[in-house]
Amino acid sequence: MRFMTSLRxxxxxxxxxxxxxxADKLAITSTALNRRILQIEDEIGQPLFERLPGGVxxxxxxxxxxxxxxxxxxxxxxxxxxxxxxxxxxRGHVQIASGADALRRFxxxxxxxxxxxxxxxSFRLNRCYGEDAEARLLSLDADLALIFNPIRTSHVHxxxxxRQQIQCVMPKDHRLATKPVIRLRDLASEDLVLPSxxxxxxxxxxxxLLRRNIDPQVILESDSFEFMQNFLHFRSALFFQIPxxxxxxxxxxxxxxxxxxxxxxxxxxxxxxxxxxxxHLKGRVLPVAAAKFLDDIITNLRSSYRDLVDQ
Amino acid sequence: MRFMTSLRxxxxxxxxxxxxxxADKLAITSTALNRRILQIEDEIGQPLFERLPGGVxxxxxxxxxxxxxxxxxxxxxxxxxxxxxxxxxxRGHVQIASGADALRRFxxxxxxxxxxxxxxxSFRLNRCYGEDAEARLLSLDADLALIFNPIRTSHVHxxxxxRQQIQCVMPKDHRLATKPVIRLRDLASEDLVLPSxxxxxxxxxxxxLLRRNIDPQVILESDSFEFMQNFLHFRSALFFQIPxxxxxxxxxxxxxxxxxxxxxxxxxxxxxxxxxxxxHLKGRVLPVAAAKFLDDIITNLRSSYRDLVDQ
DNA sequence: GGAAGTGATGCAATTTTTGCATCACTGCAC
DNA sequence: GTGCAGTGATGCAAAAATTGCATCACTTCC
Numbered sequence: 001m002r003f004m005t006s007l008r009x010x011x012x013x014x015x016x017x018x019x020x021x022x023a024d025k026l027a028i029t030s031t032a033l034n035r036r037i038l039q040i041e042d043e044i045g046q047p048l049f050e051r052l053p054g055g056v057x058x059x060x061x062x063x064x065x066x067x068x069x070x071x072x073x074x075x076x077x078x079x080x081x082x083x084x085x086x087x088x089x090x091r092g093h094v095q096i097a098s099g100a101d102a103l104r105r106f107x108x109x110x111x112x113x114x115x116x117x118x119x120x121x122s123f124r125l126n127r128c129y130g131e132d133a134e135a136r137l138l139s140l141d142a143d144l145a146l147i148f149n150p151i152r153t154s155h156v157h158x159x160x161x162x163r164q165q166i167q168c169v170m171p172k173d174h175r176l177a178t179k180p181v182i183r184l185r186d187l188a189s190e191d192l193v194l195p196s197x198x199x200x201x202x203x204x205x206x207x208x209l210l211r212r213n214i215d216p217q218v219i220l221e222s223d224s225f226e227f228m229q230n231f232l233h234f235r236s237a238l239f240f241q242i243p244x245x246x247x248x249x250x251x252x253x254x255x256x257x258x259x260x261x262x263x264x265x266x267x268x269x270x271x272x273x274x275x276x277x278x279x280h281l282k283g284r285v286l287p288v289a290a291a292k293f294l295d296d297i298i299t300n301l302r303s304s305y306r307d308l309v310d311q
Numbered sequence: 312m313r314f315m316t317s318l319r320x321x322x323x324x325x326x327x328x329x330x331x332x333x334a335d336k337l338a339i340t341s342t343a344l345n346r347r348i349l350q351i352e353d354e355i356g357q358p359l360f361e362r363l364p365g366g367v368x369x370x371x372x373x374x375x376x377x378x379x380x381x382x383x384x385x386x387x388x389x390x391x392x393x394x395x396x397x398x399x400x401x402r403g404h405v406q407i408a409s410g411a412d413a414l415r416r417f418x419x420x421x422x423x424x425x426x427x428x429x430x431x432x433s434f435r436l437n438r439c440y441g442e443d444a445e446a447r448l449l450s451l452d453a454d455l456a457l458i459f460n461p462i463r464t465s466h467v468h469x470x471x472x473x474r475q476q477i478q479c480v481m482p483k484d485h486r487l488a489t490k491p492v493i494r495l496r497d498l499a500s501e502d503l504v505l506p507s508x509x510x511x512x513x514x515x516x517x518x519x520l521l522r523r524n525i526d527p528q529v530i531l532e533s534d535s536f537e538f539m540q541n542f543l544h545f546r547s548a549l550f551f552q553i554p555x556x557x558x559x560x561x562x563x564x565x566x567x568x569x570x571x572x573x574x575x576x577x578x579x580x581x582x583x584x585x586x587x588x589x590x591h592l593k594g595r596v597l598p599v600a601a602a603k604f605l606d607d608i609i610t611n612l613r614s615s616y617r618d619l620v621d622q
Numbered sequence: 623g624g625a626a627g628t629g630a631t632g633c634a635a636t637t638t639t640t641g642c643a644t645c646a647c648t649g650c651a652c
Numbered sequence: 653g654t655g656c657a658g659t660g661a662t663g664c665a666a667a668a669a670t671t672g673c674a675t676c677a678c679t680t681c682c
Contacts, residue, residue, distance in 0.1 A: 001354055003317045019660065032640045034660065043312055046394055053648035053659060061394040068390040072383055079379040083357055083372040283594060330629065343671050345629065364628060364679040628679075637670065648659075 001076070006036050007069045010048065013037060014066045018055035071284075074140040078287040084120075085288055091120040092289025097133040097142040098125060099200065101245035102276065104225055107146075110297050121289045129198045137281045143290035147277045148200030157282040160298045163273045164242040166201055167263040169229070171236050177262050184212050184270035192216045193231060193239035196223040200274055201240055208271045232261055240266075242274050312387070317347050318380045321359070324348060325377045329366035382595075385451040389598040395431075396599055402431040403600025408444040408453040409436060410511065412556035413587065415536055418457075421608050432600045440509045448592045454601035458588045459511030468593040471609045474584045475553040477512055478574040480540070482547050488573050495523050495581035503527045504542060504550035507534040511585055512551055519582045543572055551577075553585050 009026060016022040019037065023030040041047050048062035058066060081092035098107060103125065111123050126136065134153055136142035151158060168182045176186055187209075194216075195202045209216055219237060222228050228239040246263065278297065280286055286294065320337060327333040330348065334341040352358045359373035369377060392403035409418060414436065422434050437447065445464055447453035462469060479493045487497055498520075505527075506513045520527055530548060533539050539550040557574065589608065591597055597605065 003314065003351065003354075006314045018658095020658085029641050030660080031642080031662085035639080035662090038661085040314065043314075044391070044394065046398070051660060055659065060397055064390055064393050068386060071386070075379060075382070079375055080355070082375050083355065086371055087357070283596070285594065329627095331627085340672050341629080342631085342673080346631090346670080349630085362629060366628065623682105625682085626680085629677090631674105631676080633673090635670105635672080637668100639666105639668070639670105641666080642664090643662105645662080646660090649657090651656085652654090 004073070004076070006040055007072065009033055009036055010040060011066060011069050011073070013049070013056060014058050014062065016055075017057060021055075070140040074143075074284070074287075078285060081287045081289055090118045090289060090292070092287050093122045093124070094144065094287070094290045094293050095124045095142045096126070096144045096146070097128050097136040098146040099129060099133070099148050099276075100127055100195075100223060100225055101148075101201070101242055102146045103127055104241075104245045106244045110293075110300060113300075114293050114296055118289070118292075121293075134279075137279065140281070140284075143280060143286055144294060145279045147279055149203075149275055149277075151277060151279065155282050156279045158277045158279050159294055160278045160301065162244065162276045162278075162301055164244060164276065165265045165268055165273050166204060166240050166242055166271055167246070167265055168238050168240055169232065169261050169263045170238050171232055172260055172262055174236055174238070174262075176238070176264065179264060181267050182264045183267050184208060184214060187216060187238065188214050190217065191219045191235075191237040193220040193222070193228045193237045194218050195225070195228070195240070196221050199223065201242060204271060204274055205240060212270065229258060229261065242276070244276060315384070315387070317351055318383065320344055320347055321351065322377060322380050322384075324360070324367065325369050325373065327366075328368060332366075381451040385454075385598075386596070389596060392598045392600055401429045401600060401603070403598050404433045404435070405455065405598070405601045405604050406435045406453045407437070407455045407457070408439050408447040409457040410440060410444070410459050410587075411438055411506075411534060411536055412459075412512070412553055413457045414438055415552075415556045417555045421604075421611060424611075425604050425607055429600070429603075432604075445590075448590065451592070451595075454591060454597055455605060456590045458590055460514070460586055460588075462588060462590070466593050467590045469588045469590050470605055471589045471612065473555060473587045473589075473612055475555060475587065476576045476579055476584050477515060477551050477553055477582055478557070478576055479549050479551055480543065480572050480574045481549050482543055483571055483573050485547055485549070485573075487549070487575065490575060492578050493575045494578050495519060495525060498527060498549065499525050501528065502530045502546075502548040504531040504533070504539045504548045505529050506536070506539070506551070507532050510534065512553060515582060515585055516551060523581065540569060540572065553587070555587060 009022070012026055013019055013022040013033070016025060019034050020030040023033040026033065037049065041049075044061070044065065046061050047059060048065050049056040050059050077093065081090075084091035096107065107125065111125075115121060115123075126142065128136065129148075131152060133142065133145040133147050134151070134156055137145050138153065138155055145156075147156070168176070168187075170177055176182055176190070179186070194205065197203075197206075220228070220231060225239075225241055225245055231237065232239060241263075278294070278301075280290075280294070320333070323337055324330055324333040324344065327336060330345050331341040334344040337344065348360065352360075355372070355376065357372050358370065359376050360367040361370050388404065392401075395402040407418065418436065422436075426432060426434070437453065439447065440459075442463060444453065444456040444458050445462070445467055448456050449464065449466060456467075458467070479487070479498075481488055487493055487501070490497070505516065508514075508517075531539070531542060533542075536550075536552055536556055542548065543550060552574075589605070589612075591601075591605070
């Protein structure tokens, strides 16, 4: 899009924090880039960047302007996909920011299913944690975000919420496997494998353990569910995740889940439910493809989980 | 704004319906303009205009794209005013589409008051009727619209609603001037001066008269309230308007209203209240100046009229 | 059948953008 | 202090894009 180049350049400079670096990235000279920026600042009537000895940084006006630029790009993408739609097939690109759990089974399955009927739609997934996901929505780096627990900014619109009880996963022959529900005190003498501290599941577990005054034996901490799951193949222990990470496989006979492991819910009296929100930026018109995909996963979730809260 | 020229050109071509005419208006050659359009169509990947023997017309893709362009322009204006705001004084431009009644006293007073505290804000007013006002919001030709009675499209957000009883205006010495409230049957033998057919007040009156089977003696029809009011100085008759056209001057001792005339409300049992909605385009972020002005007039209305419905 | 309107296109003039070389400045390491 | 490596700004010539002229192909209307 030729008519957007200057704006794209400004966006890159803002991200790089340096005209020369941005020029490298854009494969032009710093001179040319510099002059484009000076020209736009001249047209706006005010500088957009502060000149620092080590580069440039957006000033307040620049912040406002760059936000405008990004929303223009996002809107242009929406318009393009809408126009492409006119010619029959649904094209487009969907950008999703999600926590690790939904990336395991739920999103791969959902995206595969969606792409089966809309092969011209492409996806980009970024794994990230709560605040980061919201930041991506704000900077229009993501169309949709799956956010665990608290929504921090008021610019985020929650399209749907899934409440999920944390599940305790263990080898089939674990002594706790006979119990239908795991109490928190059962965990006191067990070896625990916990997700890392910024994870939502971990925060819920930590506060629950603290309240009950249980000092857990944490033998391993990781931000990879896959790693923790595989670890259990070699060494008996307990780890925790929410059902969405298992694609609804709450019982051991779920074909898709790990055949050597079983999962049992933690007692809701001990540990509160976790909530996963599916969000997009408030006030934004989503690209056709993203809006359709959002519809799809909400429908999908509604059939899988009874606790879906539509909004 | 150099980086917007191509887009502005497309907008003008869409409005003019001819490349050559648009080129004249833009003070360039039709060749140059034509090529810019071809280039953009090439970048979009699809034509935006149908080539007709007598000129060009937007196709569906073009409609979508032009709507995008206009929203970009409106958003850029908002960003500029927001940036200008940083330097102290509130600058900006507010575009209003309104019916004739609010243009009489209410808007002039409101705008004058607003400009007294924000002299760097400029205004543009367009008098228009219901559908037209909504069309202007949609094409981003207006930031705010004062719409009488029904809202037709779902793209319009109603910021506030004023319910107003239609007033019957007459010379001080008219025989009906002694009555505090005018019944519809009182009008049967009177000379009436009515607003023209597309006016909201007229439509309400017409349907009320029809229902009561009263055949009015319409001696004059006009779309100018000022004309109708002045007519009453020369010839005794009745005409009708809502309080907002009189700046709240419901009683004859209102200094601002016409000293030779008095107004009396029609009986609500006979004639339903009219509603005037203050609207803007749904989902749109208003320019700072427009948003502030909107706040002001709503505050203003709330103190003047008890029947203001905030939203 | 001709006149008047439309948009498209080849080619040369013009304008704009770019790149090179260089300046002025700041922070950092020695 | 004194280079040194980094930054953004600027004059000038080359390269690229835009523009205007002349002209074509086409449709409508008289």
